[in-house]
Amino acid sequence: MALTGRTALLAALGSLPVGIVAPSWTGMLAVNAPLSLAILCDYALAAPVRSLQFTRSGDTTVRLGDQAEVQLSVVNPSRRRLRAHLRDAWPPSSWLPGTEHASSRHELTVPPGERRRLSTVLRPTRRGDRKAEQVTVRSYGPLGLAARQGSHRVPWTVRVLPPFTSRKHLPSRLARLRELDGRTSLLTRGEGTEFDSLRAYVPGDDVRSIDWRATARQSAVAVRTWRPERDRHVLVVLDTGRTSAGRLGDVPRLDAAMDATLLLTALAARAGDRVGLLAYSRRVRARVQGRATGEVLAAVVDALTPLEPELVETDARGLVAAALAHAPRRSLIVLLTSLDAAPVEEGLLPVLPQLTQRHTVLLAAVSDPQVAGMADARGTVDAIYEAAAGAEAEAQRRRTADKLKRYGVVVVDAPPDTLAPALADAYLALKAAGRL
Amino acid sequence: MTAVTTPSSPSTSTSVTPHQVWLRTRGLLLAVLLLVVAAIALAATRSGDQHGRLDPRSAGPYGSRAIAELLKDHGISFRVVTTLRDATTAAGSDTTLLVTTPNLLTPHQQNTLRTATSGTVGRTVLLGADPTSVSRLAPGVQAKPPASVVTRPPACLLPAARRAGSVETGGVRYDANGLDAIACYPAAGLPSVLLLRQPAGGDTVLLGSADFLYNERLDRQGNASLALQLLGSRPHLTWYLPSLTDPSATGGPADDGNADNNTANGESSFIGLIPSGWLWGTQQLAVAAVLAAVWRARRLGPLVTERLPVAIRASESTEGRARLSRKANARDRAAASLRHATRTRMASLVGVSPREAHLPAVLLPALSARIGPAPGDLDVLLFGPAPAEDSALVLLADRLDSLEREVRTS
Incomplete structure (x- = not known):
């Protein structure tokens, strides 16, 4: 059970007839009894929260600093129209500071027997696993005076990966690696290199790298190429x-x-x-x-x-x-x-x-x-x-x-x-x- | 039409079901039920004694129907009132006003009663009035701690008492020091029945205990005689049983409907001047405020907690050491650290190995060779004694910086 601002407003407006027309217990009863009745009717007519069915889908991993989107689909199996506010609660570090409130609240209308899909956008601020907490629904009655409220537990985990900000350094280091690597083949042999392959001699190659035994087997001059050791x-x-x-x-x-x-x-x-x-x-x-x-x-x-x-x-x-x-x-x-x-x-x-x-x-x-x-x-x-x-x-x-x-x-x-x-x-x- | 069948997955709802609520609260409800039943049973078995105490319509042991019937037989008109308004209008020259429980009246009611009765020639009988009541209803009389109720001789000149003889009296005792009063039935020196003559011709009778008016005691000793004479002296008797439904008991001075009394006194509070519409309107606004509080107090789901990582700055220990040296005025240590750092940096600039950076014999010639003739005393600057005061330490740091800059740029 939850009340709305409208209820309080009506009660406040009721002070006018009470004060002007009937300043007595009768007057207060005449104002508050219909109001209470309306609240009870509204509560009774609100779509039930307990029978709602939820399923989640969406991202399971996100890099720290990026945003993840998690979908929540709501099925309203009752015969009443669901008008509700929904809060999809996640730990506070799932959002940038100050945006938790706006990001976790959704307004929702689901006609009887239908399904609607919401999407919650997370922007985690810390590494680690973020587990979804409760989904809380406040279902308002047709008059908007009272609401039913209840929670559901719909598990989902978004794994927040390390940001790997240093990956911008990877291309330059890979280029350096290729210089060492056999793809820019080395003709000089040294420590930390291993035999890669034989290929035909081209003018300009170091004559010290000619493999004479292989040259003898073939008709052309062959040179050995080396590459850095692998599988270390x-x-x-x-x-x-x-x-x-x-x-x-x-x-x-x-x-x-x-x-x-x-x-x-x-x-x-x-x-x-x-x-x-x-x-x-x-x-x-x-x-x-x-x-x-x-x-x-x-x-x-x-x-x-x-x-x-x-x-x-x-x-x-x-x-x-x-x-x-x-x-x-x-x-x-x-x-x-x-x-x-x-x-x-x-x-x-x-x-x-x-x-x-x-x-x-x-x-x-x-x-x-x-x-x-x-x-x-x-x-x-x-x-x-x-x-x-x-x-x-x-x-x-x-x-x-x-x-x-x-x-x-x-x-x-x-x-x-x-x-x-x-x-x-x-x-x-x-x-x-x-x-x- | 496709009806929604049982959901394939178990319910995800975390709210408690009505069944769970029942399971949780039934023990409590049972306890409350037992308590109520026990209370009703106790009340039913134990409440008989004091019910209808001093009520002239009650035939119980503590009722007073017997004396009421006796008075009626003697031709005295008899009336029971429960409101102060009725009691004060009934007070008159030929009327006896019996106040059964004067202590239950509010101070305001007591004052009103006193004002209404003091001017008449009638009689006012007060039963068991305690010190605070007596000070308002019979000013000048002092009430003393009560004595036990036993049979006592009259020991006074009051005709009614003399005729009645011994009567079961006691309770609160009164001391009418210097007033025009007849004191009877003394208990340990002070009277338990006091007849006080008023200047206007009426009188006030203070009875320390009302026990001799009870049905069960009326037939003993001279109880009935004394009661008949005290209550039957005037042709009309008004029996005032104070009640909670009396409007004068709940309201303040201005709210008891006795308007002329208030205007006569000239005292009326702020609340009394406000039109009732405003008061009722405010009351309705208070209802609205409660509803608004309920509206705002309900959260949309519980707070979510999270384990936070520890937040320790890595530089904390270094900062702590800085503050510690500052507090201990460890200028020597600070100067040594600064000189050491400068020497290490400069050694690499002038080509001295780190191992030999702190040997004056190696570093100083290398520095002189780099920056030319030594400006001032390099030896003292880099290897000298610790500065004697804080300003010298600041100066030392600046000079080390300028030397390093010079080495760097040369």
Whole structure:
């Protein structure tokens, strides 16, 4: 049962006859009794809400920043016309702040026995799964004085994928990859290349690359071409512990690390390498293993989507053990973690040799542009102390990175917007150097 | 025509069905029903005693039909009134006005009653009036804490009392200090029956307890005699039983219909001056306001909650350290950090390895070679002691910046 503004207005207008014509209990009864009767009749004549039937359809995935459309079809099986306000409730982060009200409310008229379709447009502001909450219908009577109200649970989930903003860097890195790759065939042999094919000699080719044995078998001069090694193994290890929860601007460190992960995955999959993913804090939180190159990016996106940072200290020993278990063959292990002194020196450094003795290790960390800004602050005494603290923090990071480099670890330390291309470049450099 | 058959999927509705409502509330309803039945049963079994107390029409133990019949037999005209208006109009020179429960009257009613009776030569009998009632109905008399109701001798010169002899009296005791009064039936020194003569010729009788008027007690001792003499002194008796339906009990001074009384006193409130149409109209507006509140209070579905991620700024610890050093005035540490950072940056500019950047013997000659003759004291600027005050620290930062700029541009 719900009332409308019209009811209150009628009651207010009723004060005129009560005040002027009959200022007594009789007058009030003469006004309010018909009004109550009208409300009850209206309530009785409103289309029932309980028997409505709902089905959903529409988008199930959307990239963060894009909009998703979810359809809701309403069947009115009763013999009364449904005039209603409908609220399709979703969690607040499904819409831009301030637009929740307008986006979730619908006005609806369904003639008896018919079906109508509504469409709710979502614009999620955070990554993860958005589950539909209740659908609430307020069905008004023919007079618009009273309404029946009820809710239905019509489940639907829209998965909000990471935005992958760094995909704009993919074409340039792919071009670099092609330079390394056999498609722009290399005639020079070196580390990190493998035999690709024989082809006929054309003037200008390096004579050192002529394959004399093949030339002897054929009538023409043949040269060997080389291409970068393929089918290397790359394992991206994502640290989702407390250090990944810190926010840079409005996004946590983890999201910047995910962006870099996606670019690296896309690039490595194109380069023909096998990519695996492991997210770890004190337990394995997500893993992708043994996927074909064509579907690995989708699998990684799917695995990353529901991940949120956990406010626990990362178990470095367990992380290394899990990484070793996931990388049976020689691999490039990309550790996306932090360069804070304490977690690295106390947790990671003692167990790092287990990784480096067999694998190539690349450690990527997201640096905080705000700390860099603090280091440049000048003018007031407070600013100088901030600058000193900022400079100290940066020096600390550098020292930690130096310690890691002594173990043969490649360190990439970049602010969130350049981490992804920097990591991709580091990967390409390692690939070119044949260190995969 | 195709009728809608049973839906293929189970209902998605989350609202409770009437059946569920019944299941949930039946226990409560049962409890309420039991409570009501118990209350009715208790009322039926226990209410007999006090019902019709002092009512001249009641034949129960606490009624007063016996004395009423006796008075009628003695030729006294008898009338029962329930409103103050009837009581005051009945008050007159040849009338006895019996107020059975003066304590139930509102202060305003008591004042009205006093005004109406003080000018007559009739008699007013008040039963068990307590201190607040006495102060209004019989000014000057003081009511004292009650005594138990037992048989007491008259101990006074009042003829009626002397004739009646011992009577069961008690209850509230009165002290008419300095007034023209006859005090009878004293209980522990103070009278429980007091006859107060009025200046106009009438009198007021204060009875501490009404017990001797009850049917069940009237035949004991001299109860009936005293009652007949006190109530039968005038040819008419008005028996006033105050009731809640009396309009003068609910309304204020201006609302009891006794208009001339109000205008005589010159007191009329703001509400009394407003035409009743406005009051009733406002009442209807209040109904509208309640409806509007119900309209606005109903939400379209429940609030949706969501787990929010933690919001910790990554730079928090660095900012905290800055504030901590500021509070501790750690100028030495701040200066060392700034110098260290500048030396590290400049070392790469002038071709000194990071490892040797903090050795004065290596860095200073390299810098001098880059920017020519050293402007001032490079040694003190880069490796000197900590500044002694905050302004010197700000100055140090500026000088380090300008040196770095110079190295960069040279």
